[in-house]
Amino acid sequence: MTDTEKKYNIAFVGAGNVAWHLAQAFTGAGHKVKAIYSRSTATSEQLASILPEAKPVQSLDFTGSAVDVILIAVPDAALQSIAFKIKVAPGTIVAHTSGSQPLNILNLVHGAQPAVFYPLQTFSKTKTLDLKQVPILLEAEQQSTLQQLELLAQSISTKVHKVDSEARRQLHLAAVFACNFTNHLLGVSQQLLQEANLPTELLHPLVQETIAKATEQPPFQVQTGPAIRHDNNVIQTHLHMLQQHPRLQELYQKLTESIQATQV
Amino acid sequence: MTDTEKKYNIAFVGAGNVAWHLAQAFTGAGHKVKAIYSRSTATSEQLASILPEAKPVQSLDFTGSAVDVILIAVPDAALQSIAFKIKVAPGTIVAHTSGSQPLNILNLVHGAQPAVFYPLQTFSKTKTLDLKQVPILLEAEQQSTLQQLELLAQSISTKVHKVDSEARRQLHLAAVFACNFTNHLLGVSQQLLQEANLPTELLHPLVQETIAKATEQPPFQVQTGPAIRHDNNVIQTHLHMLQQHPRLQELYQKLTESIQATQV
Numbered sequence: 001m002t003d004t005e006k007k008y009n010i011a012f013v014g015a016g017n018v019a020w021h022l023a024q025a026f027t028g029a030g031h032k033v034k035a036i037y038s039r040s041t042a043t044s045e046q047l048a049s050i051l052p053e054a055k056p057v058q059s060l061d062f063t064g065s066a067v068d069v070i071l072i073a074v075p076d077a078a079l080q081s082i083a084f085k086i087k088v089a090p091g092t093i094v095a096h097t098s099g100s101q102p103l104n105i106l107n108l109v110h111g112a113q114p115a116v117f118y119p120l121q122t123f124s125k126t127k128t129l130d131l132k133q134v135p136i137l138l139e140a141e142q143q144s145t146l147q148q149l150e151l152l153a154q155s156i157s158t159k160v161h162k163v164d165s166e167a168r169r170q171l172h173l174a175a176v177f178a179c180n181f182t183n184h185l186l187g188v189s190q191q192l193l194q195e196a197n198l199p200t201e202l203l204h205p206l207v208q209e210t211i212a213k214a215t216e217q218p219p220f221q222v223q224t225g226p227a228i229r230h231d232n233n234v235i236q237t238h239l240h241m242l243q244q245h246p247r248l249q250e251l252y253q254k255l256t257e258s259i260q261a262t263q264v
Numbered sequence: 265m266t267d268t269e270k271k272y273n274i275a276f277v278g279a280g281n282v283a284w285h286l287a288q289a290f291t292g293a294g295h296k297v298k299a300i301y302s303r304s305t306a307t308s309e310q311l312a313s314i315l316p317e318a319k320p321v322q323s324l325d326f327t328g329s330a331v332d333v334i335l336i337a338v339p340d341a342a343l344q345s346i347a348f349k350i351k352v353a354p355g356t357i358v359a360h361t362s363g364s365q366p367l368n369i370l371n372l373v374h375g376a377q378p379a380v381f382y383p384l385q386t387f388s389k390t391k392t393l394d395l396k397q398v399p400i401l402l403e404a405e406q407q408s409t410l411q412q413l414e415l416l417a418q419s420i421s422t423k424v425h426k427v428d429s430e431a432r433r434q435l436h437l438a439a440v441f442a443c444n445f446t447n448h449l450l451g452v453s454q455q456l457l458q459e460a461n462l463p464t465e466l467l468h469p470l471v472q473e474t475i476a477k478a479t480e481q482p483p484f485q486v487q488t489g490p491a492i493r494h495d496n497n498v499i500q501t502h503l504h505m506l507q508q509h510p511r512l513q514e515l516y517q518k519l520t521e522s523i524q525a526t527q528v
Contacts, residue, residue, distance in 0.1 A: 170460035178453035180489030187483035189442035196434035219451035225444030
């Protein structure tokens with residue numbers, strides 16, 4: 001068996017969207033997901049039921065289980081308190097999957113090799129994804145830990161990067177702008193279309209072309225619209241149209257100012 | 265010759281991105297673009313040079329030219345003053361291509377059949393586009409004018425809609441949120457990645473998945489990220505990270521508030 005064929009025994013702490021996709025991808029790549037812990041027994045049972053060797057577990061003490069890697073896929077806000085409770089055999093790799101949390105939050109896990117295994121994608125259980133194209137960002141203090149995780153990551157994705165905690169934190173911030181905030185604006189846009197009884201699909205080609213353009217050229221350089229044209233008649237009309245939505249009016253104003261203040 | 269095969273003689277006022285794409289699409293569909301007016305002789309000559317029958321013209325008096333349809337594709341801010349100067353033979357269809365301007369702005373063109381022919385897409389000269397998939401939004405007072413424009417529009421696009429001025433204005437506002445503002449956020453995100461020396465392609469799969477999700481399901485219902493989770497630790501860290509960028513800090517704050525205030 002070559003190194004790239006090495007198969008791992010894996011446990012998950014957390015059974016949400018991230019665990020759901022990773023656990024299936026690992027299984028598909030020949031690794032064994034042995035145990036799944038979740039605060040909610042129902043969700044850990046649900047995930048375990050679709051994996052051949054997995055058992056739902058109700059304890060965070062993994063000292064007796066023969067696992068090589070424990071992946072913690074829990075909400076950021078729960079990570080610290082969960083990490084504090086995990087017990088492992090010395091040398092077990094314990095990796096969290098968070099974009100915003102530092103590596104050293106896992107120093108709380110006694111005897112573990114702390115690491116980060118961050119899949120840079122938005123997951124939902126109902127939507128299948130090609131993980132091969134999803135960047136996986138790794139971090140570990142120990143070179144040997146990093147090498148192990150690289151083999152594991154490369155078995156499910158072609159885009160594996162080493163990124164330290166500070167850069168990952170900035171990447172997560174960038175993702176909030178590019179994805180979470182963008183999604184909200186698409187929601188606002190849909191709401192405005194619905195108010196005018198217009199089909200929401202009408203804007204899909206325009207949105208798709210906007211995104212295609214912005215991934216081919218620097219977005220600031222291909223900015224269009226009334227803000228960058230300093231078209232005050234249109235801007236004032238739009239602000240007037242939003243007077244029943246003071247929150248959206250303010251968003252419009254701030255985004256317009258930001259576009260106009262951007263140095264290209 | 266059936267009605268759907270009817271070919272039109274067309275003139276353009278304006279030779280920018282919109283005229284560039286429409287004129288080529290019309291020519292490809294067998295219509296004749298006869299004349300192109302632009303304030304800049306260089307751009308009208310450039311566009312005319314790639315069309316078999318088109319001549320650059322320096323007058324807005326079309327009373328002597330045998331054109332069926334005049335399309336005004338100029339910046340919104342210039343539309344009113346340009347319309348005021350156009351002279352046409354009685355009954356000529358004069359359509360503007362603006363998303364934000366009302367039909368009746370063309371009442372200034374004496375004797376014309378005013379109309380709107382609004383292609384809902386973002387155009388740049390350097391990027392070819394499949395116009396067949398671009399929604400074209402039509403408006404006219406006269407039923408006969410609308411029918412003529414429908415034939416013309418259907419010859420280049422499969423997505424032709426009749427939309428009145430008020431709904432079109434709201435659509436344009438929605439497009440500013442979905443496209444112009446979204447593009448700006450993608451630019452901000454790229455700037456943040458560059459500051460951390462991270463490759464900007466890293467976020468492309470996440471952006472593409474976000475957009476795919478938001479076109480399949482209502483965006484407000486699939487919102488993710490620290491704002492919707494009310495994850496104040498992460499939000500405060502992000503605001504702190506943006507302290508060198510007060511404008512972006514304010515945008516982050518307003519968008520977070522808007523996400524949290526949205527009723528789903």
